[in-house]
Amino acid sequence: MPYIAELEKAGIPTVTIDFEDQDNMIHEEALMRGVPQVRYIHASRTLPGPKDVDNIIGPILDALVRPLTEKEKASGTWQPPWKRIIFEGTMDEAEAFFHQTEYIPHPINAEIAKYTDGLPVRVPTEERVAEMLKGTSHRPDEILTYQSDKGPRKKGEPVMFHPRNWTATVEKVAACAVMAGCKPEYLPAVLAIAESGCQIGSTHSFGQWLCISGPYAKEIGMNFGCGMLGPGSVPNSTIGRTYEIIARNLGGAIPGVNRMTSIGSPFEGSRCGAENTDALPPGWKGLNEERGYRKDESIMMVISHVNDGIRGVQFSPGGYRAFQKSGHGGIARKLGVKGIPGPHNWLEYLIPEFWVGREGPKTIIMVPEMARHLYDYGFKSKEAVYEWLWKKSFMPVKQYRDFSWVDLTTNGWLGVEPTSGKHWKELPDDYLVPAGGTEPSNFCIVVGGGDEEVSHQLSGHRFFTDPFYSIDAWR
């Protein structure tokens, strides 16, 4: 849409083709870009292309020549009403106000919460928000800005919240923290989440999950043990929850209007865990040190979880232990180490399924004991594991070509394959390319969780937008 807006403003008439269910999103985007009346035509999601084109070619050309209406010729300014105090009344009335819903037609056809993530919230009274603000030294009226120059960000620039590119004060973030049920000491973590702009999925199903690295996790009593991404821990649950409340309120993200994740993801919840830095094997860095922060600095990782689900718990109860302790069971049979005690590289068991669904680097959450097994096996750093995983990801071009996303990422195979520097179309079918991304450092390991031996594998482009934000900067 920015491109279409640029063309229209430059005097070049346009017409855009899109799908009917995207109408709301186009309206929103067009308004935000200053061309609210942009003309577009609906394509079909199901008709074969030639039949579809027969139907739409007339309207497409008509949109280029049909004279403008008065509305289309209009110019002006637009800003929704804004107030610091959004509601005054009794507490019962305030509760009713914040729990309002609105009917969203197709593709939702249901009521959607106007201010919440769909669950009950604590009403953000002035007093409660003032109490929450004791958790930070930043001024309530300070506009939220980037706190560092890391990645594409520029320190001091205002954070624009996704998808409407709205801005926010520290006080508004504190209001969201109150609504989520946070305590004041959680506010620095919530502000770090807010600094990310809380991007939400557009058309494909993805959510975000959050992971804290550094001493702050212990300081506020987070659970980085058993069930670290599950229910029960107040800081884990409430800090995680702020992501969605911020996205809804500070970003204006409305399901079915401007966030079109077709099925959604359980991580659109959202969940916040923490790395168990005490349990890292010797020489394995925490996420903070991996990204150039000191060990005593605390950071928030805001990571996209894209498309291909959560894989985990492939080991039967006791199956993993039998494999490592004495070389018994299915895992040992598969790896050809029957009767041989560990340490064994358990990742070998999982690796064949890593790139069955789609290509890309992986984020692996593993319990401390399993990290220790990898260390004992010979991986003396996380980087050594990343390197091994990346090398294991190499597959022939013929096989790589059968993924779907690669049609986009190779620009229809017209681009250059990064490891060879050659054009994709020059490479023979048996040429080996990495399915695990362009470099080993795109993998990510988080050590945390309980004692039962499980790991979760998530997709996610860890360094896609350098998703690490200082918590200390918001204290």
Place this chain on the structure above:
Amino acid sequence: MAEKVRCISPVGNANIVQTFPLAPRLDKIDGKNICLSICGEPDITIALEKKLKSDYNNVNWTLKKTYGLYPIGLTDEEMKTTDAVIQGVLW
């Protein structure tokens, strides 16, 4: 009488948007330089390109094509000579 509370708005601040009229439309398409800007969706766009070129051969069609998410923009020079743009499909 129940005590009154005042609630802080959690809603973000929208910047003022200056809105613009659409660009004037063409008087006709014959003889015009019209750019077909394609992003993915080859099932539609291949058929569209073919039909535009065969059924409307009095138009000077130009093409910008990518399989990625973002359209390939017109150059400054092309901006001066392009009369209209058809964008398909917008992602």
